[in-house]
Structures are given as structure tokens and as C-alpha cells.
Amino acid sequence: MKTTRINLLGSRKDSEKIEAVLLLARKIILLYAILFVVFVVIILGLSFQQSRTLQPLLLEKASHLSFLNSRKDQEAKLSYIAKKVKALDTFILDDARFLPYYELILKALNVSTGSAALSSLSIDKERAVNFTITYQDQQTLLNSFENIESPQFLQNFEQLKLAEFASRQLQGGTNYQLSFQGIFRKSSQ
């Protein structure tokens, strides 16, 4: 007769160990499943929120694009005008802007020197100036030195120096010439 040996004590201990391990495994799997579901729900919720945010933005974008499309012609003209004006403002910097400085020096000379004649004047786009004043008599010349050195006259220049002093004997008397070189201060005109 075949006998089955049962060691109840030994197998009970093994069963308990296995049962404990399996219980832990079941708990881990359950927790894992719960976390997975929670994670998916959260992500889907955030995605739904995103689409709620994006929808009005896309509608606004479509509206603006439609408006700009309807005003394409106007915008093209504005762009053309603005580019031409930008070019104009660049090119105009090449101009010596002679007239305001010319009028400035005539006004200053009248104030400073009384009677004197401007024989020559050159101004360039960097505001560099060369001018020559002619005097018919010595007294006017001497008076003019004081006025030319006055702050009222000099305030118009960044720098100014006397380049040449000449006198010429003419039939009617002596002719005096003062030649200056300098740089004008930038005029606001």
C-alpha cells in the first residue's frame, strides 16, 4: 500500500510564506492599476483643458487673418510708403542743408560785425564751413574782432578758427579779408 506522508508543520510554514508573497503581489498590481487609471484621467483632463484654451485663440487668429487679408492692398501701400520714406530719410542725410546755416551766418554777421560783406561761403553735409568776410575799412575790421569772439556768435559753432588774414591795397583804399574754418553746431531747423 502506498502511503502518503504529510508533514503538516513544514508545509504550513511554506504555504504561509507563499501566501504572503502573493498577497503583496496582488496589492502591488492593484496599486499599479489604480495609479495608471489616475494618471490617464489626469492627462486626459489636462488635454481637454488645453483644447478649451486653444479654441478661442485659433478663432481669434482666423479673424485677424481674414481682416488682414481684406486690407492686403492698404498694407502693401503702407509698406511701400514706409520703405520709400525710410530711404528718403537716409538719402537726405547727404544734404549740406546749406540754407539754414547760410541764414544763420548772415544774421550773426549782421549782429556781430555791422557792415561787412560775405565774400564766400561753403558748407558741406558734415557741417564743416569755410567763409570769408571782406571789410572796406580798418575800424569796421577792428570792431568785428570783438563781435566775432563774442559768445553770441561762437555759440553757433562747435569749433571755429581764423584761417587767413589778408589785406589788399586798392584804388579806393585798403581791403581786408578774414577767412574762417569751422564746424557748425547741429541746427534744429
Added chain:
Amino acid sequence: MKITPHTKTVIKKNLPYFIVIIPLVIMTIFIPPYLINRYVEGSKKIDTTQQELIKLRTQVDILNSVDSGAENLDEDVALLSQLIPNFEDYFSIIYTLDQISTKTNFLIASYDINLKLSTNEKLALSVTGVGNEDAFLNFLKEYNFGGGRLITAEKIAVASQLAGTTIDLNFYNKKPSASSDPSLDYQYSLDRAREIKNKIGFTLAGKEASAEALTESYPTKSNPF
């Protein structure tokens, strides 16, 4: 091996869990990365759309705020096309000098083209003019815009005798580029165009204005008789 009743109970109790874990692991490999990627792409799209909207709103605001009637724009386009044509037009230079002479009484007797100082965008001329002091002052006031073209003079030298005064003048041409320029100020440009328009009394006077207001194509004859 004989399966005991206890083993059967254990298997019955735990099998569902072990069946579920397999698809759960497979879903974990595919679903979360897909959902995360979708969320990240969505965030990027929101950011991009918001950036685009900032630019679009600015453009819309500019177009709404700019004080421009359709007629005024056409006039401004015509004016600026005349002042700085897209390509050099020698006939308009001759016309401009003639206009200035008429306007100022400073007669421009002759001119020479200075190729050394000329560039693609700038044509340098030496003009010789005759006139009294008043005429010359008028010329100085009018030469920039008064002839219908933008003219500059890099240096002007005058002597007390104004007969035969030679002045170096520059004429300009420039075709606007097709690329967009975010630094452009539309309102300032319109104000500037109107300032020049008022200065020279420019009107369209029935001319149809377009961006190509000065056409380079004119009828020619193959047979001069």
C-alpha cells in the same frame, strides 16, 4: 504532478491579477508616452499661436490706427514714387531741373553727369546755374523737393558773384525690397509724406496713381519719318 485543492484555490485567487498585469504593462509602454507627447505638442501649439496672435494684433492695431484714406495713400505712393523712382529716369531729371529753374528764376544752364561719384542708387550731377542773389536763395529753398525729385547737395560753395555758380547735386532711385521690415513706422511715414506734400503742393490732379506711377515704357518709332 498532482495539483492539490490548496494549489487550485491559490491559483483561482491570484490568476485574475496575473492576467491583468500583462495588458497593463503593454498599455503602460504605449499609452502614457502617447498622451504625454500629445499634451506637450498641445502646449507648444498654444505658445506658437499666442506668439502669432501678438504679431497679428499689432498689425491689426496699426492698420486700424493709421489715419489713411484710400485716396491719400494713392497720393502718397505717387509722390514718393516721383521723388525716389524705382529706377533712374533721365527724362525726369531734365524735367526736374527745368521745373526748379522756372520756379526759382535760377537758370540751370548746363549739367554734367559725374559717373565717378554715382552709384546704383545715386546719380551725381554738376549743374551750372545763373541768377541773382534772390534767385539763388530761392534755389536753395526749393532744390530738395521743389522740382518733383529728391535732390541733395553734399557741399555748396558760393561766392559774392553768383554768375555761373556750379553746384554738385545728387538724384536718387531705389526700389523697395519685397521683404517685411518690422522697424517700419507707418504713421510716421504718412506724416512725413504729408509734410513733403504740403511743402511742394503736390496733388494727383486726375492722374491714376499706382506703385509704378512713373512708367519706363513710352512709345517709340522705328521709322523717324
